[in-house]
Amino acid sequence: MRLLFFAGSARKGSHNKKLARLGQHIAEANGIEAVFVDLADFYMPIYHGDLEEAEGVPERARAFKALLDEYDGVMIVTPEYNASVPALLKNTLDWVSRVKAEEDVFKTRVFAISGASPGYYGAMRSLLQLREILSVGLGATVIPQQMALPRAMQAFEEDGSLKDDNQQKMFADVVEALAVATRKFAA
Ligand SMILES: Cc1cc2nc3c(=O)[nH]c(=O)nc-3n(C[C@H](O)[C@H](O)[C@H](O)COP(=O)(O)O)c2cc1C
Known part of the structure; x- marks a missing residue:
């Protein structure tokens, strides 16, 4: 079983990247193959239907989808911007959802979500919306933890x-719950 961790922030000093990296380290410490990827390496233009028609889906969206496809479970760690999901994360998910492929990467693996914020609510409002985007919008299985x-x-x-x-x-309990759910899902 392999787990992928990424954050909805491209910022160098991102707290959410730190938390995603911590998740990767916790998984590895428990003998699970895990990787952290940085959305800074998958920068895409803002989704625009005319751009898609003229040029197709960006290569980086294809590459990111192919990457997701390599992992059985995925943890997304997101900041909260104005009580919602950052445009970077939503844009990435939107473009990936436009890549036509036989395998639907959202319906065929397990997701976990977490978030970090300097404020008191810890990105909770962003998490509520990300859960809805993944489960209602993309048909993904998202663990409750x-x-x-x-x-x-x-x-x-x-x-x-x-x-x-x-x-x-x-x-660590959230990472473990993702590993347990991923194992069950893959079985
Ligand atoms: C446009 C914008 C809107 C923000 N809105 C919120 C918010 O609604 N709630 C919150 O907790 N933090 C908010 N913040 C602060 C972010 O949580 C903070 O910048 C955080 O460090 C971003 O995550 P990162 O450290 O992973 O880059 C906002 C920041 C920006 C730039």
Whole structure:
């Protein structure tokens, strides 16, 4: 079983990338093959129907879809922008959903979501919407367990783990739940 972790932020110092990388490390520490990918390496223009008609789907959308296809389970760790999902993440999902392929990468694997924010709600409102986009919009299976990490600026140790033991355990439980659900789904 292989798990993919990515964040809905391309920013160098992104708290959400830190959390996604922590998820990857937790999975690896538990003997699970896991990879972190950076959406900065898959930058795409904003979806535009005329652009799609003229030039087709961007190569990076095809590449990202092919990457998703290689993994059995996926964790998306997202920031919250104005109480919603960042355009970067929605745009990526929108373009990937336009790639015509026999395999529907959303319906054929398991997803988990989490988020981090400097604020008090830990990207919770973004998570509610991402859950709906994935499950209602894309037909994906999204596990119920999730982590909303508040006060993200103060939350991490230098080594990328979470300072608060309860938060570290809570996030490790989400990663484990993704692994368990992915194993069941693939069986
Ligand atoms: C346009 C914009 C809107 C934002 N809106 C929210 C918000 O609604 N709720 C929130 O908790 N943080 C909000 N923030 C702050 C982000 O949570 C913060 O910039 C966070 O660090 C972004 O995630 P990252 O560290 O992974 O890049 C907003 C930031 C931007 C740039």
